[in-house]
Amino acid sequence: MSLLHAVDEAVKMCKAEESRLTENVRQCKExxxxxxxxxxxxxxxxxxxxxxxxxxxxxxxxxxxELLEQxxxxxxxxxxxxxxxKELRPNERKNKALFNYTVKEEDxxxxxxxxPLSETCKKPIHQRRAGGNVTHGGPWTRPVLVRKGPTxxxxxxxxxxxxxxxxxxxxxxxxxxxxxxxxxxxxxxxPLVSCQEVSASGKDGEVSTGSVxxxxxxxxxxxxxxxxxxRTKQERLWKKVLTQQSKPVPERTKFTERLRDTFPSELPSVxxxxxxAELDVLTQxxxxxxxxxxxxxxxxxxxESGTFREREYESFRMLEGLERMTAELITCADHxxxxxxxxxxxISGALCPVRRRGEWGDPARSCLPPVLSYSSEAELRELExxxxxxxxxxxxxxxxxxxxxxxxxxxxxxxxxxxGLYSLLxxxxxxxxxxxxxxxxx
Amino acid sequence: xxxxxxxxxxxVITSLxxxxxxxxxxxxxxxxxxxxAKFNRKDAAVDMWSLLSRLLQKAFALDCACxxxxxxxxxxQLLFVRSALCxxxxxxxxxxxxxxxxxxxxxxxxxxxLAFGWVLSSGNLLDFMLAEKVHQFDTLSxxxxxPQGLILGQPDVAxxxxxxxxxxxxxxxxxxxxxxxxxLRLQWKSLLSAQEERSKFTHRVxxxxxxxxxxxxxxxxxxxxxxxxxxxxxxxxxxQALNGILEAYLxxxxxxxxxxxxxxxxxxxxxxxxxxxxxxxxxxxxxAVTVRCPHGDETRRAVRRxxxxxxRLQTELRARRIEQSTLTLTSQGGRQGxxxxxxxxxxxxxxxxxxxxxxxxxxxxxxxTSRGFLPCLQDPQPTKTPHRFHTGEPGLDVTAGKLQASxxxxxxxxxxxxxxxxxxxxRQNMRMEMQRQAGTMERMVLIPPIKR
Numbered sequence: 066m067s068l069l070h071a072v073d074e075a076v077k078m079c080k081a082e083e084s085r086l087t088e089n090v091r092q093c094k095e096x097x098x099x100x101x102x103x104x105x106x107x108x109x110x111x112x113x114x115x116x117x118x119x120x121x122x123x124x125x126x127x128x129x130x131e132l133l134e135q136x137x138x139x140x141x142x143x144x145x146x147x148x149x150x151k152e153l154r155p156n157e158r159k160n161k162a163l164f165n166y167t168v169k170e171e172d173x174x175x176x177x178x179x180x181p182l183s184e185t186c187k188k189p190i191h192q193r194r195a196g197g198n199v200t201h202g203g204p205w206t207r208p209v210l211v212r213k214g215p216t217x218x219x220x221x222x223x224x225x226x227x228x229x230x231x232x233x234x235x236x237x238x239x240x241x242x243x244x245x246x247x248x249x250x251x252x253x254x255x256p257l258v259s260c261q262e263v264s265a266s267g268k269d270g271e272v273s274t275g276s277v278x279x280x281x282x283x284x285x286x287x288x289x290x291x292x293x294x295x296r297t298k299q300e301r302l303w304k305k306v307l308t309q310q311s312k313p314v315p316e317r318t319k320f321t322e323r324l325r326d327t328f329p330s331e332l333p334s335v336x337x338x339x340x341x342a343e344l345d346v347l348t349q350x351x352x353x354x355x356x357x358x359x360x361x362x363x364x365x366x367x368x369e370s371g372t373f374r375e376r377e378y379e380s381f382r383m384l385e386g387l388e389r390m391t392a393e394l395i396t397c398a399d400h401x402x403x404x405x406x407x408x409x410x411x412i413s414g415a416l417c418p419v420r421r422r423g424e425w426g427d428p429a430r431s432c433l434p435p436v437l438s439y440s441s442e443a444e445l446r447e448l449e450x451x452x453x454x455x456x457x458x459x460x461x462x463x464x465x466x467x468x469x470x471x472x473x474x475x476x477x478x479x480x481x482x483x484x485g486l487y488s489l490l491x492x493x494x495x496x497x498x499x500x501x502x503x504x505x506x507x
Numbered sequence: 508x509x510x511x512x513x514x515x516x517x518x519v520i521t522s523l524x525x526x527x528x529x530x531x532x533x534x535x536x537x538x539x540x541x542x543x544a545k546f547n548r549k550d551a552a553v554d555m556w557s558l559l560s561r562l563l564q565k566a567f568a569l570d571c572a573c574x575x576x577x578x579x580x581x582x583x584q585l586l587f588v589r590s591a592l593c594x595x596x597x598x599x600x601x602x603x604x605x606x607x608x609x610x611x612x613x614x615x616x617x618x619x620x621l622a623f624g625w626v627l628s629s630g631n632l633l634d635f636m637l638a639e640k641v642h643q644f645d646t647l648s649x650x651x652x653x654p655q656g657l658i659l660g661q662p663d664v665a666x667x668x669x670x671x672x673x674x675x676x677x678x679x680x681x682x683x684x685x686x687x688x689x690x691l692r693l694q695w696k697s698l699l700s701a702q703e704e705r706s707k708f709t710h711r712v713x714x715x716x717x718x719x720x721x722x723x724x725x726x727x728x729x730x731x732x733x734x735x736x737x738x739x740x741x742x743x744x745x746x747q748a749l750n751g752i753l754e755a756y757l758x759x760x761x762x763x764x765x766x767x768x769x770x771x772x773x774x775x776x777x778x779x780x781x782x783x784x785x786x787x788x789x790x791x792x793x794x795a796v797t798v799r800c801p802h803g804d805e806t807r808r809a810v811r812r813x814x815x816x817x818x819r820l821q822t823e824l825r826a827r828r829i830e831q832s833t834l835t836l837t838s839q840g841g842r843q844g845x846x847x848x849x850x851x852x853x854x855x856x857x858x859x860x861x862x863x864x865x866x867x868x869x870x871x872x873x874x875x876t877s878r879g880f881l882p883c884l885q886d887p888q889p890t891k892t893p894h895r896f897h898t899g900e901p902g903l904d905v906t907a908g909k910l911q912a913s914x915x916x917x918x919x920x921x922x923x924x925x926x927x928x929x930x931x932x933x934r935q936n937m938r939m940e941m942q943r944q945a946g947t948m949e950r951m952v953l954i955p956p957i958k959r
Contacts, residue, residue: 068684069680069683069684069687072684072687072688072691073687075691076687076690076691076694078653079691079694079695079698080694081653082652082653082698083694083697083698083701085650086698086701086702086704086705087701089646089705089708089709090701090704090705090708092646092738092742093646093647093705093708093709093711093712094708095737095738096646096712096738096739096742097708097711097712097715098738099737099738099739100715100739286739288739288740288743289739290718291743292739292742292743292746293716293717293718295743295746295747295750296716296746297716298750299645299746299749299750299753300883302750302753302754302757303641303753303881304908305753305757306637306753306756306757306760307908307909308908309757309760310634310760310908311908314763314764314767315764316763316764316765316767316768316771317628317763317764317767318628319767319771320624320628320767320770320771320774321625321628321629323771323774324621324624324625324628324774325596325598327599327774327778328597328598328599328603329598329603332596332598332603334596335596336594336595336596336629337593337594337596337806338567338594338595338596339596340806341806341809344806344809344810344813345809346871347813348809348812348813348816349871350867350871351813351816351817351820352816353867353870353871353929354820354867355816355819355820356933356936357863357867357929357932358820358823358824358827359936360932360933360935360936362827363935363936363939363940364935364936364939366939367939374848374852375848375852375856378848378852378853378856379856379859379860380831381831382856382857382860383860383863383864384824384827384828384831385828386860386861386863386864387824387864388821388824388825388828390864390867390868391817391820391821391824392821394817395817395821398810398813398814398817401810402810402814405806405807405810408593409806409807411598411603411604412593412603412604412803415604415607415800415803416586416589416590416593416594416800416803417569417570417571417573417574417586417587417590417800417802417803418569418570418571418590418594418800418802418803418805418806419567419568419569419570419587419590419591419594420567420568420569420570421566421567421568421594421595421630422565422566422567422568422635423635423638423639424635424873424877424878425566425630425631425632425634425635426595426630426631427630427631428628428629428630428631430631431631431634431878431908432631432634432635432638432878433634433637433638433641433878433908434638434641434642434648434649434651434878434879434880434881435878435880435881435908435909435910436880436881436883436908436909436910437649437876437880437881437882437883437910437911437912437915438883438884438885438909438910438911438912439882439883439884439885439912440884440885440912442706442707442710444912444913444916445706445709445710445882445912446703446706446707446710447916448876448912448915448916448919449649449702449703449705449706450699450702450703450706451916451919451920451923452649452874452876452919453652453695453698453699453702454699454923455874455919455922455923455926456652457695457699458923458926458927458930459870459926461926461930462870462926462929462930462933464688465930465933465934466933468684469933469936469937472681475677475681476944477677478948478951479678480951481678482677482678482681483945483953485678485681485682485685486681486941487938487941487953487955488685489681489684489685489688490934490937490941491934491937491938491941491955492934492956493692493930493934494685494688494689494692495692496956497956498953498954498955498956499953499954499956500951500952500953500954501951501952501954502950502951502952503950503951503952504950
């Protein structure tokens, strides 16, 4: 592949990786943001105005109550059927089984939420209806929405007490982690119960920004405990997976061996995909050694470091080492060549070259990501950036090798070309040399 | 007894099918189809064929442009399946020939079943697919980077035609390369900064997993309930889906030994039938070579290339050695040879050299973090005695599935140092060579940039 193409591919890979990271950052931000929700408590409420608009309110509320009842019925129905579905038969083999399961879970959750919602919503409304004729009296409290976390057994407690006392504070009792009070407060003048999941209209979220009297509190989202539980479960399961994976399965090896025995005997035990992969590695190592040798020879010509004797000894040792490594490489390459030839005799080039999509070839090496325990944020940051830097350096070395091989013929006396060449090959494109005309005027 | 056994087998195969389906392999046959395939029923062949084909598509990528996966061409599909099976070492007659089936119908279901078993048993394919899913579903996992292709020696700078005059095109080509290289450097910078940000947020999310964490006051929550539930909801769904996958995997692991025992019995039945059925399937002596891939010789060329390079390297090294030894011999009288070095100096040099060479060896192995990892915040007060591997092998840590950040960091730092040394050496080499060549030019002096 040509050099320009290779650099272009590298740029594309970087871009893809970066977009993946930014997407990840966005997701994390969203998750963090959604961990908390805002609650506004209302304090004093208008009395006359509130009661005055009650009559207007009731028809609207009636509609919503009807909607609520519909949802309640649907919830009960689905819950009863999903209970039956819960014992998913292990023969459930549909490809969408998982999808269905998660969808049902989600539905169940949502409806579980709206069940107590409607139940508790009803109460204050009924109470209000009952007490609606009381035109005078203290201010009353807004009915609040009670949302539940995704628990299997909705505990309906801590209903907001609709007190008609003067100090109309919404008392919300919270059970351990299961309840969350989420009051959506419209403007003081137009009280409206908005059931967020029922009504499509986005009347919720209307926070009275102008209300000086409302206090705001941040409370954890109801999903948070569930998420934490699932996360801890995942950690536990993953540790189990890692331990299970490391245990050998003798029946499997037996099967592999037996099957291998049925193949023609001249076929080597290494498979072609592994041979080609190893050939790549060997080629890269050979390139490394070649370039190292060139560098060493170059360094020999101008010995600046250390004393002459030391330098000489160093280069002597280096060359010795390089020769040793080359000999090793040659033996390895020979083995692989022989293996390949044995395969080639059979296939004789009739098959397409394929490559494994990952590193799953060796049953002895695990390809599951390990659990990395780190102690501080700085450590994690440094680790991940070092990882990237190693990748970058590796790429830079390979590109440098390829460039020095192919640009050798580009030498020209034109200054522009020369400067460009020098900067690419010798300075990594960062700095440029200067060319000075040195003409002596006679 | 056998009834019980057959029920068990069905259970085992079903658990495998479930695992495959959560790993997004399509068109999974029923457990019954597997059983029928063992007995070579014709109808099971189609099912097994599509399963095998889909699985191999997930496992392998084509190096040549012969075939697109969306193609419905059965001949090409057959070629792909045979290539993939051969490349992972499956040596059955219908794969490696000499008599190759010309049509997929000629392959029997039992053979397909055995091939399927081979693909699963000879490597860690299921683990690999599981790892892919983990990286896909878990927001916090750190996925391995896409591996980079190899740039082999003496490439063209740009894809030139053979007849073009290279000297004319030098400048724009070089300029293009400079531009691209600059783009690459910039891209890496932004990638590194994106990574920093991601680490920061990953850490924040991780630290809020533990129940003792308090939601930081400076993070603004959401006002609108609609958007509140979506992000955490989605995340919850994803984690639940992932947990489902992990549970399916663990379930399979429990049943795995039985599955392989059953597959053993499939081999038995195939061996029993082998004597009768085998050669009758395709006409002897007729080499049904239908489709050939033009890129099939790629590896042969690669082998030749490697041979050439190695030979050149070896000759060069030998020549240098001889030259050096003659040099020291002739200069024995004039200069003091290497033997006049003091012991400590010699040791120092040797240490340096072995460090360099080790580094060279290191760069071609995969790093400790090459599979990615799942970060996990360590408990600041470990309750049990710390099982730290101070002098332990990093390999030991990793095989147990646990990795300490400090170990990984050490290894990465070492690698980075080696790579920097390598890069600097290459560049220094170039610098000196170009300066030397520039010195031969008349009327121009090359002044290298100042080292910053």
